[in-house]
Amino acid sequence: MVNKLLFKQMDVFTSKPFKGNPVAVVNCMDISEDEISSETMLSIANWTNLSETTFLFKPTDPTKSNYKLRIFTPANELPFAGHPTIGSCKAYLQFTDQIQTLKYIRQECEVGIIDLVSDVDTGIISLKAEKTDLDKLEADVVKLYQESLTNNGKPIKPIDSPYVLHVGPEWVVFLVEDSETCYNANPDFGKMAEISLKYGHSGIILAGKKSKFDENSSVLEMEMRAFVPAYNVNEDPVCGSGSIALIRYLQQKYNFSKTTRINISQGGRMTREGHIYAEIKVTSDGISYHCGGDALCVVDGVINV
Amino acid sequence: MVNKLLFKQMDVFTSKPFKGNPVAVVNCMDISEDEISSETMLSIANWTNLSETTFLFKPTDPTKSNYKLRIFTPANELPFAGHPTIGSCKAYLQFTDQIQTLKYIRQECEVGIIDLVSDVDTGIISLKAEKTDLDKLEADVVKLYQESLTNNGKPIKPIDSPYVLHVGPEWVVFLVEDSETCYNANPDFGKMAEISLKYGHSGIILAGKKSKFDENSSVLEMEMRAFVPAYNVNEDPVCGSGSIALIRYLQQKYNFSKTTRINISQGGRMTREGHIYAEIKVTSDGISYHCGGDALCVVDGVINV
Numbered sequence: 001m002v003n004k005l006l007f008k009q010m011d012v013f014t015s016k017p018f019k020g021n022p023v024a025v026v027n028c029m030d031i032s033e034d035e036i037s038s039e040t041m042l043s044i045a046n047w048t049n050l051s052e053t054t055f056l057f058k059p060t061d062p063t064k065s066n067y068k069l070r071i072f073t074p075a076n077e078l079p080f081a082g083h084p085t086i087g088s089c090k091a092y093l094q095f096t097d098q099i100q101t102l103k104y105i106r107q108e109c110e111v112g113i114i115d116l117v118s119d120v121d122t123g124i125i126s127l128k129a130e131k132t133d134l135d136k137l138e139a140d141v142v143k144l145y146q147e148s149l150t151n152n153g154k155p156i157k158p159i160d161s162p163y164v165l166h167v168g169p170e171w172v173v174f175l176v177e178d179s180e181t182c183y184n185a186n187p188d189f190g191k192m193a194e195i196s197l198k199y200g201h202s203g204i205i206l207a208g209k210k211s212k213f214d215e216n217s218s219v220l221e222m223e224m225r226a227f228v229p230a231y232n233v234n235e236d237p238v239c240g241s242g243s244i245a246l247i248r249y250l251q252q253k254y255n256f257s258k259t260t261r262i263n264i265s266q267g268g269r270m271t272r273e274g275h276i277y278a279e280i281k282v283t284s285d286g287i288s289y290h291c292g293g294d295a296l297c298v299v300d301g302v303i304n305v
Numbered sequence: 306m307v308n309k310l311l312f313k314q315m316d317v318f319t320s321k322p323f324k325g326n327p328v329a330v331v332n333c334m335d336i337s338e339d340e341i342s343s344e345t346m347l348s349i350a351n352w353t354n355l356s357e358t359t360f361l362f363k364p365t366d367p368t369k370s371n372y373k374l375r376i377f378t379p380a381n382e383l384p385f386a387g388h389p390t391i392g393s394c395k396a397y398l399q400f401t402d403q404i405q406t407l408k409y410i411r412q413e414c415e416v417g418i419i420d421l422v423s424d425v426d427t428g429i430i431s432l433k434a435e436k437t438d439l440d441k442l443e444a445d446v447v448k449l450y451q452e453s454l455t456n457n458g459k460p461i462k463p464i465d466s467p468y469v470l471h472v473g474p475e476w477v478v479f480l481v482e483d484s485e486t487c488y489n490a491n492p493d494f495g496k497m498a499e500i501s502l503k504y505g506h507s508g509i510i511l512a513g514k515k516s517k518f519d520e521n522s523s524v525l526e527m528e529m530r531a532f533v534p535a536y537n538v539n540e541d542p543v544c545g546s547g548s549i550a551l552i553r554y555l556q557q558k559y560n561f562s563k564t565t566r567i568n569i570s571q572g573g574r575m576t577r578e579g580h581i582y583a584e585i586k587v588t589s590d591g592i593s594y595h596c597g598g599d600a601l602c603v604v605d606g607v608i609n610v
Contacts, residue, residue, distance in 0.1 A: 007604055011352070017609060018345075018352040040323075046576055047316070047323040047603075049354050190495060271351055298352070299312055301606015304322060 006095060009299035010087035013238040013274040017298050020274050021238040023087040024053040026303055027095050029067065033057050038077065040305060045072035051233060052084040056092055065108035067092050079110035080168045082240015082291060086125050089116050090295040111168065124277060126292030132248040133166040141199055145172065148192040149206065151184050160253055165245035169202035173249040179223030182208035183268060189229035196230035203228035205242045219261045237267040238274030243291045247278045251287065256280055311400060314604035315392035318543040318579040322603050325579050326543040328392040329358040331608055332400050334372065338362050343382065345610060350377035356538060357389040361397055370413035372397050384415035385473045387545015387596060391430050394421050395600040416473065429582060431597030434549040438471040439557060446504055450477065453496040456489050465558055470550035474507035478554040484528030487513035488573060494534035501535035508533035510547045524566045542572040543579030548596040552583045556592065563587055
């Protein structure tokens with residue numbers, strides 16, 4: 001068994017340290033996967049106390065992907081997750097000294113191969129979403145959630161029907177009037193957790209536009225928040241899969257006929273300043289959903305396993 | 306302003322990695338305190354997501370202490386804390402290469418000077434508690450807490466009057482019949498948080514003896530748990546100040562006339578295996594309270610500030 005591995009704690013969806021969403025990345029590319037047990041990985045992820053800790057391995061087939069990623073929360077292993085993928089991809093490029101040279105990266109993980117693009121000039125890494133199905137939320141469940149989503153005791157109304165987005169996590173997307181309504185919400189987390197657990201949802205994505213939507217613009221500015229009280233995280237600082245859920249929902253609502261950029265701010269209520277650069281790509285091949293952001297290495301060293 | 310500092314994430318009250326209570330330690334001994342702002346320290350502590358992150362500085366007066374420690378939670382600065390002191394002292398000895406040579410260490414922090422002893426042979430570091438006053442808890446408040454401390458819906462009864470211990474944090478100590486009663490408790494954290502906030506308590510220390518108390522023995526084996534839901538930590542894995550509260554309470558109850566060792570196990574319900582070696586020292590100078598444990602460096606590197 002190993003006892004010393006390279007380690008980075010990355011900050012994701014930010015260019016300023018301590019303003020994004022952290023992920024711990026353990027470099028296992030010089031060992032084989034059977035040299036570190038799932039139990040050990042889970043106990044590391046439980047101990048870092050971060051929403052996710054990831055483990056980079058050699059790819060199963062080097063002709064098909066650059067690396068294999070395993071993703072753990074403090075409680076279990078995940079098939080995929082957004083900000084841990086962006087942060088781990090950046091860490092991979094740093095560990096392997098390819099930050100200036102490798103533009104297209106393929107990540108092997110439990111859901112399959114994730115396509116990533118690294119912009120050498122801006123440092124931004126983007127991923128293409130795999131799964132973006134959605135279902136309308138029943139009116140009685142909407143009503144329950146509304147009672148948990150309050151601002152100074154007043155329930156917050158969605159401006160259109162909320163949907164459940166199946167993007168890996170099961171996000172309920174609530175679009176509200178404007179960014180202030182989103183920013184000022186003070187949810188009843190106990191109530192929200194009960195509803196989420198009852199209906200099998202991961203949590204709520206609350207979002208509002210920063211300015212009036214202009215049909216002719218190909219850029220939309222949004223404020224977003226992600227609540228996951230059913231899984232002991234009242235609020236996630238900056239959320240990749242949440243941004244995918246949001247833009248898929250916006251495509252359902254607006255049916256954009258050209259490629260549209262959605263710039264998302266998140267984390268202000270948690271002293272963070274996250275920026276997600278999401279995109280709905282409309283091409284002759286169809287529509288695809290992308291989310292991207294910067295990531296930087298904050299803690300750099302070794303972990304004694 | 307600085308941009309790169311030495312960093313260690315220590316595991317405290319354990320000899321096995323990932324089985325204790327983590328604390329992040331930033332080495333600021335090569336800079337002056339005005340080179341890093343309180344805001345930056347707080348934002349680092351908010352980002353690590355650990356219960357505490359500490360910052361080691363040069364001592365104000367090198368003839369009076371070895372180092373100065375500032376301690377931050379994700380929300381605020383603390384005047385003192387137990388496991389962060391043990392972990393930071395061990396990190397100090399490692400950073401300064403004195404682990405084999407320095408036995409008596411004096412830590413400057415907001416509450417004053419803390420005396421620490423490092424056992425070169427066992428690696429165990431012990432601290433002497435500063436503040437150990439206590440007050441009996443009112444019967445109606447005991448009743449309220451009992452309703453929040455349940456096992457399968459049945460309230461858990463204390464075997465003696467609970468007290469509020471003023472050891473820095475304001476711990477309510479609840480002594481129960483045996484270690485199993487302690488281990489199996491499933492508190493209602495929402496209810497407990499409300500009571501703690503209403504009466505100004507930090508949280509609850511629940512403890513039970515592992516074996517029948519033998520008047521002639523100078524060693525007592527205990528199981529302990531620490532609940533802090535009022536401050537968003539349902540359960541703390543292994544708690545130094547809680548152990549001080551517990552042994553002060555036991556001295557009140559048993560009035561030990563000779564030095565007594567209290568070996569405390571904690572963290573089992575959270576997949577940890579913490580060990581605190583606490584001691585009530587009875588000498589001609591009076592009675593003093595000590596807690597100690599091993600600590601090891603798990604993550605070792607730099608932090609980019």
